[in-house]
Amino acid sequence: MADSSTVVTKKGYFSRIVDSIKGITFGILLIIGAFYLLFWNEGRVDIGDVAVNAIAIDQAVDGDFVYVSGAVSSEENLGDGAYLKPGDYLAVNRTVEMYSWIENSTSKSDTSVGGSETTTTTYNYVNDWTSTPATSSNFNVPAGHENPAKKVADANFKVKNASVAGKSVNMDKLDLPEYKALVLSEDFMDLKGGVLAGGYLYTRPGSDAQPQVGDVRISYSVVHDGMDITAFAELAGDSLVPHVDKETDTTVYRMFDGTRDEALKELHDEYATSLWLFRLLGFILMWLGFGALLAPLSVILDVLPAAGSVSRGLVGLVTFVVSLVLSVLTIFVSVIAHNIYIMGAIAVALLVLAVMYLKKKVVKPNVVRV
Numbered sequence: 001m002a003d004s005s006t007v008v009t010k011k012g013y014f015s016r017i018v019d020s021i022k023g024i025t026f027g028i029l030l031i032i033g034a035f036y037l038l039f040w041n042e043g044r045v046d047i048g049d050v051a052v053n054a055i056a057i058d059q060a061v062d063g064d065f066v067y068v069s070g071a072v073s074s075e076e077n078l079g080d081g082a083y084l085k086p087g088d089y090l091a092v093n094r095t096v097e098m099y100s101w102i103e104n105s106t107s108k109s110d111t112s113v114g115g116s117e118t119t120t121t122t123y124n125y126v127n128d129w130t131s132t133p134a135t136s137s138n139f140n141v142p143a144g145h146e147n148p149a150k151k152v153a154d155a156n157f158k159v160k161n162a163s164v165a166g167k168s169v170n171m172d173k174l175d176l177p178e179y180k181a182l183v184l185s186e187d188f189m190d191l192k193g194g195v196l197a198g199g200y201l202y203t204r205p206g207s208d209a210q211p212q213v214g215d216v217r218i219s220y221s222v223v224h225d226g227m228d229i230t231a232f233a234e235l236a237g238d239s240l241v242p243h244v245d246k247e248t249d250t251t252v253y254r255m256f257d258g259t260r261d262e263a264l265k266e267l268h269d270e271y272a273t274s275l276w277l278f279r280l281l282g283f284i285l286m287w288l289g290f291g292a293l294l295a296p297l298s299v300i301l302d303v304l305p306a307a308g309s310v311s312r313g314l315v316g317l318v319t320f321v322v323s324l325v326l327s328v329l330t331i332f333v334s335v336i337a338h339n340i341y342i343m344g345a346i347a348v349a350l351l352v353l354a355v356m357y358l359k360k361k362v363v364k365p366n367v368v369r370v
Contacts, residue, residue, distance in 0.1 A: 005123045005141045013115030013303065020296040027292025034286035034323075035330055041278040042334035045248045048267035051232045054252075057165060060235050065243045065252070067260055069230045072169075074162040080155060083201055083218060085188045088225040090171070092157040093179050095219050097200075099211040100133035101145040102126050111305040127213060148214045152203070164231055167240045169255070177229065177257040179221035230263040231255045283327040290319035 011019075054067040077086035080094050107121045123140045131154065133147045158171045184196050194201050197208040200217040207215040232252050234243035242253035256263035294315045302308030 003125050003144075005125075007121045007123070007140065008118065009121070010116060010118045016115065016117060016299050016302070017296060020299040023292045023295055027289045027295075030285050030289030030292065034282045034289060034327070037278060037285065038282035038327060038330045039334045039337070041275060041282065042331060043338040044271070044275070045245075045250045046268065046271040047250065047252060047254075048264050048271060050245050050248060050250055050252055051254075051267055052264055054232050057167070057235060062235055062237060064235050065232070065245070066235045066240070067230060067232050067263075068165045068167065068240070069260055070165045070228065071226050072162055072164040072229045072231075072255065074159040074225055076159040076161065078157055078159050080157055080220070082152070083190050083192065083194075084182075084220055085190055087188055089222045090159055090162055090225050091176055091179065091223040093221045094152075094155045094157075095131055095221070096150055096152045096154050097129040097131045097217050097219075098133050098147070098150050099127060099207070099213055099215040099217075100130050100147045101136065101139070101213060102128050102130060103134060103139045103145070105140075111302050111308060113303070113305065115299070115303045115308075117302070127211075129211075129217060146213075151214075151216050152218065159225075162225075164229065164240070164255075167235070167238060169231065169233070169240050170242075170253075173242055173253055174231075174233075175254040176223050177227075177255055179223055182220040182222045184220065227257060229255050229257055230260045232263070279327070279331060282330075283323055286327055287319055287323040290323055291315065294319065 051067070054065045057066045057068040060066045072090065074090055078089040078092055079086040080092055082094075084092060084094070102125070104124045104126065105121055106124075107119055109117055109119045111117050125139075125141070125145050133150065136142045136146045139145050158176075160171065162169055162171055181199070184199060184201060186196065189196065189201060191201065192203070193205065194203040195205050195208060196202075200208070200219050202208045202211075203216045203218070207217070231240060232243070232254050233240035240253075242251050244251050254263075256266055258266075298308050298311040298315060301311045
């Protein structure tokens with residue numbers, strides 16, 4: 001079932017100019033934020049470079065940064081206290097989706113001669129499964145699109161005690177491996193009148209084929225007990241505790257699915273991915289910021305819609321190039337600023353160049369020949 005609603009709004013020329021001028025402040029903040037983000041990003045620590053220094057636990061003493069590989073286990077059985085029966089899990093994540101009303105909107109703006117702007121917004125309402133149902137009062141048309149509260153909440157559960165290689169770990173603080181989707185079966189599920197279909201527990205019979213608003217379906221992801229892992233931590237007697245690296249002030253307390261080499265590769269990959277994502281985000285923020293700074297120019301030219309349109313295209317192109325150049329320069333300078341060895345090498349090179357330059361400036365005495 002789907003329906004829609006259309007809203008048409010009109011904004012005058014001078015109101016648009018005032019709004020665009022107000023946006024200059026926002027643009028400045030975006031640019032400042034972009035520079036800060038790019039600088040901060042280049043100074044982040046690659047946890048893989050820290051973890052590679054961990055020593056094997058059988059060669060360590062208390063206080064050492066260690067890695068340990070082996071099977072992780074717990075004497076506890078874990079469930080969710082509702083539908084999933086207690087089993088061999090270290091951690092359980094319950095995801096609850098509700099069949100809900102979802103509002104989607106599309107807008108189209110047209111500028112008229114004289115600079116006024118007419119915006120047509122169409123709100124479409126559809127039913128679908130979502131883990132975050134919207135509050136209906138925030139819809140443009142709440143009536144007839146009411147979402148009830150979820151009958152079952154999302155939740156995460158962990159065992160209290162677990163150990164690896166005879167050393168206990170703090171499950172509340174330990175960063176666990178990626179949760180794996182649990183294939184549901186009646187063997188370990190308490191259906192309570194529900195049905196299993198497509199990897200979900202539908203709490204109301206028939207809701208898998210003909211769902212109604214308010215129906216709930218549940219899925220689970222888990223960390224299995226007994227899996228082979230590699231953990232990085234600090235040795236403290238019979239326990240593994242969070243390790244704080246003295247040089248970088250970075251805390252390491254993580255468990256990975258697999259071997260030490262696989263764990264280190266995952267850490268390096270995480271860092272490389274986040275490094276480029278933050279670089280891209282910094283560039284986009286800067287581009288948006290410069291666009292906001294120059295937005296009043298395009299709005300003023302909107303008195304003739306064609307002129308305003310051309311202006312936006314040129315502004316977008318120019319600010320793209322400027323933002324790209326500034327982002328690259330900021331990244332380059334930040335890498336140098338965060339690396340004391342590079343800074344030292346540059347300082348020495350500049351000193352050598354300065355000495356060579358000064359030597360060339362020395363004026364040789366005139367020799368008078370008789």
